[in-house]
Amino acid sequence: MSTGNVLGKAQLGGLFFKERSIVIPTHVPGIGELRISERALRLLIMWLISSFLAMLALALVLQMINSRRAYLEDHGRETILLADATAASIRQLVRGELAAGRTPRNVSQVDLQDALLPSALDNGRHFIIVSATGEIGATVPVDPALEGRGVVDLLSSSFVTGAGLDDTRVTRLTLADGTDAHVVMRNLAPLPAVLLVFQDRADILAVWTANTAKISVLFIVTFLVLVMLGAAFHWQSSKAAEADLSLAVATARLDTALDRGHCGLWDWDIANGRIFWSKSMYDILGIEEEGEFLTFGEVAERIHPADADIDKVVDQLLQGQRGVFDQEFRMRHENDQWVWLRARAEITRAPDPLTGRLETGDPHLVGIVIDVTQQKIADKLNQEAELRLKDAIENISEAFVLWDADNKLVLCNSKYQQFHSLPASVCVPGTPYDAVASTAKEPVVRQRMKLQTPDMSEGSTFEVQLGDSRWLQINERRTKDGGFVSVGTDITALKKQEERLLQSERELMMTVRDLQKERLLAEQQSQRLADLADKYAREKTRAEAANRSKTEFLANMSHELRTPLNAIIGFSEVMQGQMFGTLGSEKYLEYAHDINRSGQFLLDVISDILDMSKIEAGRLQLELETASLAGLIEEALRIVTPRANEGGLEIISKLDAKIEAQVDKRAMKQVIINILANAVKFTPEGGSITVSVLRRAGELAIQIADTGIGIPKPDIEKLGRPFEQVENQFTKTKGGSGLGLAISKSLVELHGGALQIESHVGKGTVVRVVLPVAVAEAAKPRRRSVG
Ligand code: ADP
Numbered sequence: 001m002s003t004g005n006v007l008g009k010a011q012l013g014g015l016f017f018k019e020r021s022i023v024i025p026t027h028v029p030g031i032g033e034l035r036i037s038e039r040a041l042r043l044l045i046m047w048l049i050s051s052f053l054a055m056l057a058l059a060l061v062l063q064m065i066n067s068r069r070a071y072l073e074d075h076g077r078e079t080i081l082l083a084d085a086t087a088a089s090i091r092q093l094v095r096g097e098l099a100a101g102r103t104p105r106n107v108s109q110v111d112l113q114d115a116l117l118p119s120a121l122d123n124g125r126h127f128i129i130v131s132a133t134g135e136i137g138a139t140v141p142v143d144p145a146l147e148g149r150g151v152v153d154l155l156s157s158s159f160v161t162g163a164g165l166d167d168t169r170v171t172r173l174t175l176a177d178g179t180d181a182h183v184v185m186r187n188l189a190p191l192p193a194v195l196l197v198f199q200d201r202a203d204i205l206a207v208w209t210a211n212t213a214k215i216s217v218l219f220i221v222t223f224l225v226l227v228m229l230g231a232a233f234h235w236q237s238s239k240a241a242e243a244d245l246s247l248a249v250a251t252a253r254l255d256t257a258l259d260r261g262h263c264g265l266w267d268w269d270i271a272n273g274r275i276f277w278s279k280s281m282y283d284i285l286g287i288e289e290e291g292e293f294l295t296f297g298e299v300a301e302r303i304h305p306a307d308a309d310i311d312k313v314v315d316q317l318l319q320g321q322r323g324v325f326d327q328e329f330r331m332r333h334e335n336d337q338w339v340w341l342r343a344r345a346e347i348t349r350a351p352d353p354l355t356g357r358l359e360t361g362d363p364h365l366v367g368i369v370i371d372v373t374q375q376k377i378a379d380k381l382n383q384e385a386e387l388r389l390k391d392a393i394e395n396i397s398e399a400f401v402l403w404d405a406d407n408k409l410v411l412c413n414s415k416y417q418q419f420h421s422l423p424a425s426v427c428v429p430g431t432p433y434d435a436v437a438s439t440a441k442e443p444v445v446r447q448r449m450k451l452q453t454p455d456m457s458e459g460s461t462f463e464v465q466l467g468d469s470r471w472l473q474i475n476e477r478r479t480k481d482g483g484f485v486s487v488g489t490d491i492t493a494l495k496k497q498e499e500r501l502l503q504s505e506r507e508l509m510m511t512v513r514d515l516q517k518e519r520l521l522a523e524q525q526s527q528r529l530a531d532l533a534d535k536y537a538r539e540k541t542r543a544e545a546a547n548r549s550k551t552e553f554l555a556n557m558s559h560e561l562r563t564p565l566n567a568i569i570g571f572s573e574v575m576q577g578q579m580f581g582t583l584g585s586e587k588y589l590e591y592a593h594d595i596n597r598s599g600q601f602l603l604d605v606i607s608d609i610l611d612m613s614k615i616e617a618g619r620l621q622l623e624l625e626t627a628s629l630a631g632l633i634e635e636a637l638r639i640v641t642p643r644a645n646e647g648g649l650e651i652i653s654k655l656d657a658k659i660e661a662q663v664d665k666r667a668m669k670q671v672i673i674n675i676l677a678n679a680v681k682f683t684p685e686g687g688s689i690t691v692s693v694l695r696r697a698g699e700l701a702i703q704i705a706d707t708g709i710g711i712p713k714p715d716i717e718k719l720g721r722p723f724e725q726v727e728n729q730f731t732k733t734k735g736g737s738g739l740g741l742a743i744s745k746s747l748v749e750l751h752g753g754a755l756q757i758e759s760h761v762g763k764g765t766v767v768r769v770v771l772p773v774a775v776a777e778a779a780k781p782r783r784r785s786v787g
Pocket of ligand 1: 678679680682683708709710711719725726727735737738739740741742765
């Protein structure tokens with residue numbers, strides 16, 4: 001572990017430099033990868049230990065086998081040499097004796113002893129002299145039990161009888177007592193005996209066995225030590241793997257936390273100008289990791305020029321003028337956008353590499369960096385929103401003030417300021433209510449009315465009339481956070497309007513009262529009118545009854561008059577014609593003539609009166625039929641022409657025989673005769689009468705124009721009423737009842753038409769019977785019931 005980072009060691013278990021996982025962004029093995037490599041290493045070491053132990057064991061076994069064989073061979077050779085030397089020594093002894101002429105005696109134990117080399121008896125070697133008879137002579141070491149006994153008791157007979165003498169090799173055989181032994185036999189000729197050297201294999205291998213045991217113990221110890229070392233390593237490495245795993249998990253967690261939190265770790269080795277960054281820091285700036293460290297220059301060139309006073313801050317930190325580094329600055333992202341960062345760090349010292357002391361170590365600026373770009377954007381948006389809100393509140397027509405839950409000013413607009421005549425120094429957020437209230441100049445309140453609000457707990461509404469007769473409506477409401485908002489609205493205009501409305505209402509009420517009086521009056525009048533109408537109806541009924549009785553009287557009278565009148569006319573005609581003889585005097589004839597004319601006139605008048613009364617009584621019903629107007633006019637002309645001729649008048653007729661109309665023929669003929677008769681009557685001699693039928697849009701007209709005396713304008717309107725006459729010489733001379741035009745007018749109107757009269761005094765008169773075409777063409781025929 002490096003000791004290069006004090007804070008890193010202290011806070012993050014010294015993970016910064018070697019592991020590189022949290023803050024050193026070089027290769028970081030994944031947790032799985034880490035486990036696999038650890039396990040492989042562990043297995044490899046276990047395998048190595050096992051292999052080593054196996055190889056060692058194998059080598060030891062081989063070594064023991066080889067050393068055993070070598071040991072046995074060496075001992076064999078040694079035994080052979082000793083046997084040869086001993087045999088040679090004995091032979092020499094015997095030959096000496098023989099040379100001295102002595103009979104060679106049996107070799108005694110002393111001789112044998114003498115013949116032996118100093119180390120001949122090592123390792124349990126036994127030397128025996130066996131006579132030619134097979135009897136054991138001397139033994140060294142001395143074994144009294146064997147002496148005198150047959151060699152067969154010691155060795156197997158096959159060996160004794162068989163080869164074995166002067167053999168260059170030792171012979172392995174099992175002795176009679178079962179001992180596994182090496183045996184060497186040498187001929188002692190000229191002495192008739194043999195030297196037998198035997199050695200128990202157990203004695204031979206005693207040293208080897210002891211050595212082997214030692215080596216085995218050594219091996220076992222080595223084995224145990226190695227096994228323990230292996231186990232210890234295994235345990236250690238398991239622990240290490242667990243630690244690595246925990247470390248990797250913690251590392252990953254920290255990395256994730258840093259990444260998610262948009263945080264980065266910095267370690268700026270100020271003395272060496274090196275900056276170490278965590279992986280998340282590279283991610284924040286979108287740059288690729290290159291190398292372990294960044295130089296200060298690399299970092300500085302990414303810092304926004306306007307924020308490049310970090311050096312000064314660091315100097316202040318180093319000089320102790322500042323406690324912590326807490327700066328906001330911008331760094332250029334790889335995509336050329338500026339990322340807002342907030343760094344909080346402090347100066348720490350790495351342990352001195354020589355002394356390990358912190359005081360003398362290099363200064364490091366170690367800390368954390370947070371990406372605050374989003375917060376900056378949000379702050380900007382908030383600021384804009386706040387400005388907009390303030391602007392809106394400033395521009396409303398009401399006085400606005402907002403207090404927080406601690407009764408401190410949050411916001412007010414200039415209207416509020418003006419309203420209370422507040423200095424600008426008081427209108428700052430955070431000013432306590434009491435301070436504002438004590439400074440405010442409250443307006444003179446002439447009248448204060450509390451209005452009902454739907455929910456009184458939510459606040460209250462006042463209407464206040466000020467000294468300058470302005471009206472204000474003040475709405476006060478609690479805000480959700482326990483604060484208070486108050487809005488003052490100038491309602492002077494509304495109040496004036498209200499007053500006007502009240503005035504209008506008063507006026508309206510007065511008008512209503514007047515109208516009620518008028519209505520009462522009207523009701524009284526209408527009551528009077530109703531009474532009058534009632535009276536009128538009664539009068540009318542009475543008049544109608546009177547009229548009816550008049551008409552009936554007239555009808556009866558006419559009927560009654562016509563009978564004697566017909567007799568008078570008839571008898572006067574008889575007298576005029578002097579049917580029963582002459583009358584005698586001329587005077588009688590003249591009287592008869594006068595009687596006839598007067599009777600005729602009277603009969604005409606009576607007929608007219610009868611007709612008029614029928615029309616007035618509504619008893620005349622028309623019987624319509626299609627008739628040629630020209631035909632009707634010609635019939636009328638036939639009646640009138642004689643009189644016209646008498647008067648020296650010219651009659652001009654412009655008739656179209658095709659023009660037909662739906663008319664009551666008798667009535668229409670009577671109308672035409674009446675008008676023609678008047679024309680003839682009121683046209684002086686030499687005049688002319690023009691009769692024509694006109695067809696105009698929607699109507700037909702029979703026009704009779706004369707060049708007669710004419711009628712004065714004021715009189716025209718009166719004509720058509722019964723018994724109306726224009727006073728002139730003609731009426732005087734020619735007579736007339738004044739009923740002709742009245743009857744004609746009534747008959748034409750019964751046809752749905754109208755009688756039009758145009759006249760100029762002295763020039764002539766034009767009378768038009770105008771009939772509507774609809775009536776003229778589509779009127780249905782009706783029964784005529786006259787009288
Ligand atoms: P009368 O039997 O008296 O002629 P009318 O009703 O026929 O009654 O006429 C009423 C009056 O209208 C007449 O007395 C006359 O003075 C005047 N009058 C009618 N027709 C003519 C006419 N063509 N020219 C001048 N005056 C006329």
